[in-house]
Amino acid sequence: MKKLLLFFSHKLIPEQIKAAKEMGIEEFVYLPPDLQTLFSNVPPDLESLRNYAKPLVDFLQENTKKGDFALIQGDFGLCCILVNEAKKLGVVPVYATTKRIVKERNIDDKVAKYSEFQFVRFRRYE
Structure with a gap:
């Protein structure tokens, strides 16, 4: 049974779950709340992330086996x-690819742009 670890700041949408299942993934593993906070709030002032990343690397090592996937x-x-x-x-390791759909609307004397991101596929890091 393949699993997908989620180093990702959002919840998966139904299209992503379907695509993952088509890749043979049967289990989805979200980060525990403390690690999710760590992953989603990387301090910009750190010169190196090696020590900062250690708990996340440990989680990856402890929760995967060869052939599993990680959405990073x-x-x-x-x-x-x-x-x-x-x-x-x-x-x-994979990441989600998206198609950007931009719509413009005239509101009074201003133009507003709205961007919608549509999931396309997971792509492997090479």
């Missing part, structure tokens, strides 16, 4: 650490 999408530096660790473990 967030702070670029933290993602880089997690993607590299996933690859070392034989875990497949």
Whole structure:
């Protein structure tokens, strides 16, 4: 049974769950609240994220086996650490791709833009 660890700041939408199941994933593992807070609030003033990332790396190591997947999408530096660790473990790191749909509306004498992001697929980090 393959699982998908979610290093991600949102809940999966039905289209993402369907796409993951089509990849053979049967279990979805969200981060516990303390790690979710850590993942979603990376301090911008840290010079290195190596120590900061340790609890997340530990969670990845303790909750996956070779052939599992990890959805990794967030702070670029933290993602880089997690993607590299996933690859070392034989875990497949992926990210969600989206299509941006921009709509404009005239409101009185102003133009407002609205962006909608539509999930397309999961893509493997290479």
